[in-house]
Amino acid sequence: MKTYFKNLFSGIWNLLQGMRITMRNAIRKNVTECYPEDRETARQFERFRGELIFDINENNEHKCIACGLCQMNCPNQSLQVVSKMVETEDGKKKKVLEAYNWDLSSCTFCGLCTSSCAPKAIKWTNFFEHAVFDKSKLVKELKGDSKPVEKKAAPAPAPKKSDDSQVQQ
Amino acid sequence: MDFELVNLISWIDESLRDLCGDASWAVSLIEYVLIAIAFLGLYCVLALILILLERKICADFQCRIGPNRVGPWGLCQPIADMFKILLKEIITLKNNDKFLFFTAPFLILAGSLGTFGALQFGKGLVGVDFNVGIFYMLAISSLGVIGILLAGWSSDNKYTLIGAMRSGAQLISYEISAGISILTMVLLGGSLNLTDLIEGQKDSWYLFQGHIPAIIAFIIYLIAGHAETNRGPFDLPEAESELCAGYHTEYSGITFGFFYLAEYLNMFIIAGIGTMVFLGGWQPFHINYEWASGFNELMDYIPSYCWFVGKVFMLVLLSLWVRWSFPRLRIDQLLHLEWKILMPISLVNMLLMAGWVAYIAAQNN
Numbered sequence: 195m196k197t198y199f200k201n202l203f204s205g206i207w208n209l210l211q212g213m214r215i216t217m218r219n220a221i222r223k224n225v226t227e228c229y230p231e232d233r234e235t236a237r238q239f240e241r242f243r244g245e246l247i248f249d250i251n252e253n254n255e256h257k258c259i260a261c262g263l264c265q266m267n268c269p270n271q272s273l274q275v276v277s278k279m280v281e282t283e284d285g286k287k288k289k290v291l292e293a294y295n296w297d298l299s300s301c302t303f304c305g306l307c308t309s310s311c312a313p314k315a316i317k318w319t320n321f322f323e324h325a326v327f328d329k330s331k332l333v334k335e336l337k338g339d340s341k342p343v344e345k346k347a348a349p350a351p352a353p354k355k356s357d358d359s360q361v362q363q
Numbered sequence: 364m365d366f367e368l369v370n371l372i373s374w375i376d377e378s379l380r381d382l383c384g385d386a387s388w389a390v391s392l393i394e395y396v397l398i399a400i401a402f403l404g405l406y407c408v409l410a411l412i413l414i415l416l417e418r419k420i421c422a423d424f425q426c427r428i429g430p431n432r433v434g435p436w437g438l439c440q441p442i443a444d445m446f447k448i449l450l451k452e453i454i455t456l457k458n459n460d461k462f463l464f465f466t467a468p469f470l471i472l473a474g475s476l477g478t479f480g481a482l483q484f485g486k487g488l489v490g491v492d493f494n495v496g497i498f499y500m501l502a503i504s505s506l507g508v509i510g511i512l513l514a515g516w517s518s519d520n521k522y523t524l525i526g527a528m529r530s531g532a533q534l535i536s537y538e539i540s541a542g543i544s545i546l547t548m549v550l551l552g553g554s555l556n557l558t559d560l561i562e563g564q565k566d567s568w569y570l571f572q573g574h575i576p577a578i579i580a581f582i583i584y585l586i587a588g589h590a591e592t593n594r595g596p597f598d599l600p601e602a603e604s605e606l607c608a609g610y611h612t613e614y615s616g617i618t619f620g621f622f623y624l625a626e627y628l629n630m631f632i633i634a635g636i637g638t639m640v641f642l643g644g645w646q647p648f649h650i651n652y653e654w655a656s657g658f659n660e661l662m663d664y665i666p667s668y669c670w671f672v673g674k675v676f677m678l679v680l681l682s683l684w685v686r687w688s689f690p691r692l693r694i695d696q697l698l699h700l701e702w703k704i705l706m707p708i709s710l711v712n713m714l715l716m717a718g719w720v721a722y723i724a725a726q727n728n
Contacts, residue, residue, distance in 0.1 A: 215688075
């Protein structure tokens with residue numbers, strides 16, 4: 195009999211606690227975003243992978259060295275690096291980027307391309323309105339008319355003892 | 364200044380009598396038809412309001428906005444839904460009892476409408492009023508169980524049958540404690556007539572007149588009544604995660620619409636009965652002391668139907684709050700709650716109320 199009433203009142207107390215929590219949720223601010231209306235003020239998330247672009251600086255230069263690592267890392271062949279070999283003035287052979295095609299329709303936005311890119315030439319933006327009327331428009335050429343960034347004659351870094359040990363390893 | 368709708372009704376009655384002259388049967392006929400149309404219209408409009416309210420409140424509890432595209436603040440959403448459901452095809456099944464299959468929604472609607480007609484919406488706004496009004500309401504609201512059982516049986520589907528059986532067990536069990544808690548208040552009011560019951564709450568509602576037994580009865584009525592609407596934590600008959608949609612799985616179009624309509628209106632009706640028996644129906648809130656006479660007069664200025672609808676919607680909001688807070692019970696927990704907790708307590712509570720009534724009677728003599 196004692197446990198009967200104990201269970202009864204503790205049950206009622208627990209239910210009231212549950213109702214208090216739901217009421218606190220009910221009077222909280224809504225989390226819904228009304229997308230087309232709040233297009234200008236919509237919250238953007240820094241790490242959201244919306245669109246792949248070339249990191250082009252103010253001199254219209256990109257950093258791509260046409261190594262093709264991104265293309266190799268892409269799990270579903272969404273990337274196509276078109277390059278050609280040219281001979282520079284000092285007689286060296288060098289790979290130069292001709293076109294960089296990104297097929298949005300087969301991209302899974304996994305981000306393996308950006309993480310494997312050694313010179314950090316490609317990056318993600320928050321742009322997400324990708325709808326087009328023609329499927330062929332989903333294949334995007336990212337390079338545009340940008341040129342490869344001019345190699346600065348950077349001085350070789352002074353060797354350090356710690357670096358030496360790393361090299362030996 | 365008097366905004367009571369009863370004035371309008373008596374004006375219609377008088378002008379009809381002038382118009383028809385000697386033929387008093389014609390007046391009765393026209394008035395019956397008018398009342399039927401008014402009740403059916405009110406029934407549908409209330410269902411639309413309740414559906415929108417439910418969706419908005421549900422959205423609030425989940426930190427969403429809810430319907431907000433159709434009309435301002437989504438006000439036209441239930442109307443759009445209504446037209447959608449009217450335009451949908453009524454799918455007929457093979458190898459089932461067609462007659463019972465299409466009778467079931469009408470039985471549910473009949474039970475719910477019959478109860479709806481006996482609600483007292485305001486001063487003089489009464490559809491059905493006779494000396495055993497509250498008994499009639501309890502009796503005719505049980506008609507819905509037959510509809511649910513028939514719907515589950517005639518759908519020729521194991522899920523609908525399980526849903527219907529659960530519903531039958533649930534409704535029959537919970538009607539007992541709902542009935543006993545109403546009986547407790549009838550003991551206090553001393554009448555089965557709804558008009559007398561409401562008149563008795565003129566100075567203070569039965570919830571306050573009956574002290575602790577009335578409050579216990581009110582809580583038990585709210586739980587049992589909530590279970591009778593097949594909603595909230597007691598939605599085992601529908602249990603969408605287990606039984607598709609329970610007893611109305613096989614219905615489509617307007618036949619499904621009838622179930623939907625009856626579910627929402629049952630919520631309103633349960634809250635309405637609770638309002639009439641515990642919260643004074645359409646009587647305004649009065650403080651039964653000399654110093655509060657100004658306050659009482661102020662409360663009298665609010666029309667009676669506003670009081671009724673306001674109280675009912677308070678109870679409906681409470682029921683929605685409960686619905687969106689608690690997880691669904693298992694069938695054994697459900698029956699345990701009724702037969703081992705609610706029913707013994709309400710029986711003891713009735714004895715307590717009898718003692719309280721005897722005490723009042725002894726004091727008055």
